Amino acid sequence: MTSAFDEFVTRVGPGAPERERERRLLTAELAELRAIGFGTWRVPAEFGGSPLALEEQFARLIRLSVADASLGHVWRGHLAFVESLRLQPADAARPWFERILAGDFVGNAQSERHATAHLETRIDRASGRPLLSGTKYYTTGSIYADWIHLAALDGDDRVAVTVSAHHAGVRSTDDWDGFGQLLTGSGTTVFDRVPVAGDGILPSVTTDAAARGAHLGSVLQLALIAVIAGIAQRALDDTIAFVTPRRRTFGFAGETLPREDPLVQLVVGELSVAAATVRRLVLSVAADLGAASDQGATAEEFREIQFEVFRLQEIVPRLVLEATTRLFEVGGASAVGTGPALDRHWRNVRTIASHNPVIQRTRALGRFALTGTLPEWSAPAAEETRTPRYARVGQA
Incomplete structure (x- = not known):
């Protein structure tokens, strides 16, 4: 199915701006992905699946989000549901895995x-x-x-x-x-x-409920960050496609190729750095999360990975929001046209980053490091849960 997926993302990518302008729901595209088996790639072998490593599943989610950020985002709940089934007893999970293998979403x-x-x-x-x-x-x-x-x-x-x-x-x-x-x-x-x-x-499932909660919470939030990583790559691709055929740079008479302008090259280089960096960060944490799941990690080990996801929620949107703002420096007024729709990259990242306000995650990390208070996401006056000082982030 890899070749079918490769063909799919290559084919649907160019139509993403038009689908968004027309607000045309992704029913047909989702049906194709279901037929390819995108939603089945983490079903365990004992239930009839041919499972990918979690890192590879996230790599494909990033590629899907390069093609269409909304299409990648749509799969977030489904992928988390599959991961939750992997934590269930076999007799409870089996009927759901059968439905998923049949193509249900x-x-x-x-x-x-x-x-x-x-x-x-x-x-x-x-x-x-x-x-x-x-x-x-x-x-x-x-x-x-x-x-x-x-x-x-x-x-x-x-x-x-x-x-x-x-x-x-x-x-x-x-x-x-x-x-x-x-x-x-x-x-x-x-x-x-x-x-x-x-x-x-x-x-x-009450056995180590804290570990399971941290695991699934990490999957759900990492999926959002993976979509942002896909947007970063698509912003780079679209910027290159916008700049390459242009024949004149703002402020210079005659033919002055923008692709040879050092300032344009600098902006594209910045986009390239952002896209490569955030992809590597997402896949690194996905690999750790997959290994922890496979090895039956403890609640504390899963919590450390969840905190890594929180850190990505701070740095990844910041990097990509800055890059998707800077990209407009490559083309003057023409870069804001509705045809290339370069603005959609910033809008989409800003929207995803607002799902779980970054400032709350970052403050929670700081509070935990200083006081040992675990994040509860409850009202400020609510009773707080504390952990011994030796277990704080960054301490032995």
Whole structure:
């Protein structure tokens, strides 16, 4: 399937600006990727898969995001769902792996809009069968999905539940109004008395829950950073394509080739540095995360990797936002045209970086280093969890 994937990303890449301008959802492109098997490449061999190393899966996610940043982003929830299945007992994971190998796609729907952190999406068992009702926002990929994975309350228990996206009670709306990542389907999804199948609630795996949480949290956030790495490479490619045929540099009469201008060369060099650096950073952490998963790492070891992901969330957007601003120095007013759509790179990175505000992650790292307080992502007045000083970042 590698050659099919190579052909796919080469073919769909040129149409990305037009798809965004027309706000044409990626239904056809996603169907092709499903047929190629993109969503199956981490299914374990014992369930019928031919698994890639996690580092290679992320390398392909970056390549997909070079072709179309929204298309790469759409897969975030599905890839995390597959990783979560790898942590489940075999009998619970098997039916879901069978669906994934058959080509099913899983969307993600976690966020709610409330003044408190309490969930309002619930499972009602009064009728004798479990029925899910609630509203979720920023439901990336759900408009394209066969199944939607979400958090809900089952009585007083918070559970991870997965329901069919094809039931009449599920309505996904493409109402995402952000200025970037326009085709991710990150709109509103309403669930109205949607049946929950017997295997729709996976067992709560309590063995080393902290390790599992840090593992999956790292996968989810690293996927976003991988999309940014893809944008950085596409920004470089688009800038080279924009500069190379040009015959005149601003401020100089006659034919003065921009590609021979030292200042243009400097800007392109900066883009090249940013793209190569962030790709290497993402793949390095992905390799560590894959090895930790394969070797059954401890909670503390997974936490250290999660902190590495937090560090990438600080440095990668900063590098790429700066580079995607500087790229406009290569062409004067013509560089801001809607044809090349070079502005979309900055807009898309800024949108992704806003999913989990970088400043919160960075402050959490500093607080942990200084006080040993683990990140809780709760209200400032909430009780804080502390860890012994010897376990702090950067200390033996």
